[in-house]
Amino acid sequence: MKAHIAELINTALTALIADGTLAADTQPNILVENTRDKAHGDFATNVALTLAKAARCNPRELAQKICNALPASDKVTKTEIAGPGFINFFITQASAYAVVETILEQGKAFGRAQPNSGPRVQVEFVSANPTGPLHVGHGRGAAYGATAADLLEAAGMQVEREYYVNDAGRQMSILAVSVWLRYLEQLGQSFNFPSNGYQGEYVNEIAQWLMRDHGEAFNRPAVEVFADITPDEPQGGDKELHIDALIERAQAMLGDDYETVFNAGLNSILGDIREDLGEFGIHYQEWFSERSLTSNGDVDRALEKLQARGYLFEQEGNLWFRSTDFGDDKDRVVKRANGQTTYFASDIAYHMNKFERGFDQVVNIWGADHHGYITRVKAAIQALGYDPERLIVKLVQFAILYRGSERVQMSTRSGSFVTLRELRDEVGKDACRFFYVTRKADQHMDFDLDLAKSESKDNPVFYIQYAHARVCSVLRKLEEDGLSWDKTQGLAALQRLDSEVEKDLVTQMGKYPETLHNAALNYEPHTLANYLKDLAGDFHAYYNTNKMLIDDAELRNARLTLSVAVRQILANGLTLLGVSAPEQM
């Protein structure tokens, strides 16, 4: 409908250019928007306002001329000039209601673009270090990333979801040592567990599995393990130096077995994360290993490429990337004097790798605490010869959990944090997925556990699902009464639905495709969540004021047709958000 109106305006403008009212080189940007107030009709345009200056006449006058030049349309009942020079369009009920039939025809596809008609996009999200279970902070990134990806797919793009597995860093080594030490404890040895080690119970479990699969193969005397190790912090030393020394010692004493222990930790936790996300309704096309970037030579190749382009320099034995050439605060080390490449070097290689895989666009979903990295990564991309605009970074703020008005304390120390799994167990997958994306991603959010669990209309998830279930319920009741829904008759009788609530409902339904489109392109799932809440509200209002199961068959079928169309949109929208659309509650 918007396109139709834009077409009418375009025709009018062409006529005005022909008669000299507008300059021949006029480049009109025709914006047709939904009106906020029903008194302003159904759609409005501000072209007269934007073109008034160039046309050197006042906006209302120009608006009048545009109106006069508008071609006739059987879909428009009248136009009005209002305010400073808006042109308001009132459309016929028949054309407004046509969307109902479209919804029923297209079903699940309603609102979605032609599949795979758009560019290839990669969305990388969560990518938490596999050193422990996901916590509630990761949950928001997971829900947001998954929904953003699904929305892009609905907008026609070819989407690949990817998890970057940080399996190469020091944190992983600390995990390996933690697992090994717990394993030694289980073999009856006792010593002070390093304060910087991973304390969570899951480390003990991994140690147990290690023992089950390998017996005592990795047993070594604790006195030898800790011999001459620089003291831990509680003993007056440095916890970082202490754990580093232990890592070195573990590698020396275990030899080739070190990798077995290391992989036991990595695979166990990664498996857990994969299962956790799977149960959260999130599935990846690719789990990309950081280690593979070193083994396949991408890191070296990326550095060579930067070298060849003249962006690397040496200082005090370290190799630096001159990121200040691209607006960064300071230059960054990519290779230390000891020959070790930095994490940033892996990141450069990773992004090079992404673009080499042919993605038109690369989206990174990061925790908000990583915002400082955007500049340097974009700098690297540009230095490698790619357009940095092709990388889109979306930041996700942490969520703060509340139980009623009381804040839930979380501590990442000593492994007592609230895990995503615990959250899912408590409030359920649907509420989790919905609540996480109901606020703008870069906004702090309060997550009320009690509200998420409540079965009342205050709970938006319940409220929307209930609207869906209500339609199902009415159809069941209909059947119990020995009747059935006649779609054809319903569609033919839609014009009988001329109350305000019904018109509002249809108007709201008509906005679904653009809501979806905008939510996808702006990476703003929360607008879809809000839309569904509004649609459910409109439907509940309708349901409360109009009885469905009435004797007048024509009217009954018209109302049911409208309701089934609402149900279709609710189901489509909920599915995109990763929330189920139950038939009864």
Added chain:
RNA sequence: GCGCUCGUAGCUCAACCGGAUAGAGCAACGGCCUUCUAAGCCGUAGGUCGCAGGUUCGAGUCCUGCCGGGCGCGCCA
């Protein structure tokens, strides 16, 4: 200190590329109702969009400064 980000009703949040009288839901207040689905429905009130300038036909939205909150500022990952 420098950088990024946020600041909208008592609370939690919206506001479609800069558009018309800034909207919902809770809470508050007033009324109605006992139903095809489950305490529901209707209405009222509530605002200097952090503050001050600027840009223009028009600013919550863009620019500058200030105030306040969050985060970042390692050869860590």
